[in-house]
Amino acid sequence: xxxxxxxxxxxxxxxxxxxxxxxxxxxxxxxxxxxxxxxxxxxxxxxxxxxxxxxxxxxxxxxxxxxxxxxxxxxxxxxxxxxxxxxxxxx
Amino acid sequence: xxxxxxxxxxxxxxxxxxxxxxxxxxxxxxxxxxxxxxxxxxxxxxxxxxxxxxxxxxxxxxxxxxxxxxxxxxxxxxxxxxxxxxxxxxxxxxxxxxxxxxxxxxxxxxxxxxxxxxxxxxxxxxxxxxxxxxxxxxxxxxxxxxxxxxxxxxxxxxxxxxxxxxxxxxxxxxxxxxxxxxxx
Numbered sequence: 001x002x003x004x005x006x007x008x009x010x011x012x013x014x015x016x017x018x019x020x021x022x023x024x025x026x027x028x029x030x031x032x033x034x035x036x037x038x039x040x041x042x043x044x045x046x047x048x049x050x051x052x053x054x055x056x057x058x059x060x061x062x063x064x065x066x067x068x069x070x071x072x073x074x075x076x077x078x079x080x081x082x083x084x085x086x087x088x089x090x091x
Numbered sequence: 092x093x094x095x096x097x098x099x100x101x102x103x104x105x106x107x108x109x110x111x112x113x114x115x116x117x118x119x120x121x122x123x124x125x126x127x128x129x130x131x132x133x134x135x136x137x138x139x140x141x142x143x144x145x146x147x148x149x150x151x152x153x154x155x156x157x158x159x160x161x162x163x164x165x166x167x168x169x170x171x172x173x174x175x176x177x178x179x180x181x182x183x184x185x186x187x188x189x190x191x192x193x194x195x196x197x198x199x200x201x202x203x204x205x206x207x208x209x210x211x212x213x214x215x216x217x218x219x220x221x222x223x224x225x226x227x228x229x230x231x232x233x234x235x236x237x238x239x240x241x242x243x244x245x246x247x248x249x250x251x252x253x254x255x256x257x258x259x260x261x262x263x264x265x266x267x268x269x270x271x272x273x274x275x
Binding site: 013 | 154157210227
């Protein structure tokens with residue numbers, strides 16, 4: 001696992017400061033979308049080897065949710081960004 | 092029926108039995124006015140401006156749009172109300188005076204002691220005086236602020252204060268450290 005994560009708010013920190021909160025790729029369906037779409041969103045996850053996008057929460061630091069793009073085979077980290085920034089949120 | 096409540100410090104009975112001062116000293120503050128300030132959505136710059144412009148408050152970075160505010164001027168009972176008055180609708184304020192414990196570590200080996208448990212570069216160029224950050228100290232999340240070349244403030248949740256002092260004693264085992272309540 002990547003040992004250092006560059007938090008956009010706190011700088012480079014050890015991975016022990018973070019919790020991994022799961023896959024960041026599923027997109028929430030519309031509220032009235034079909035049951036199969038909701039089933040896929042809630043339960044179905046791919047398990048790829050290579051480049052993945054994950055939610056990491058900086059629990060021991062700024063406590064923000066981040067999106068970390070990393071390779072789960074080579075442990076290389078490509079990018080770290082605030083999860084709210086990705087959907088046009090504040091901060 | 093009315094009850095009388097007595098404020099008891101989280102470290103009462105844990106430290107202070109031996110009153111001494113060695114080269115490196117860890118002082119626990121008896122009463123500290125502390126509040127958490129979270130800027131309203133989109134009002135981070137305005138809230139930060141009000142906090143910085145007012146010399147009565149010391150705002151320490153905790154997260155984006157979020158600060159731990161300490162005050163030497165205001166009492167623990169009044170700080171949150173004073174902040175609420177000044178910040179208005181720009182931010183939300185929560186009193187933390189009895190929820191957190193403030194410690195000051197000072198001495199020539201302060202950075203070396205902290206380096207035994209904190210994985211953040213504490214060189215003056217990377218972490219200058221006035222800088223603050225939430226960091227992991229062993230397994231505890233603490234707010235670390237550099238108040239001088241060789242002095243640091245640690246603000247920790249009240250129930251973790253005993254564990255943090257214990258950790259700091261272990262981290263300082265190869266250095267000369269004394270622990271006591273602050274006299275002020």
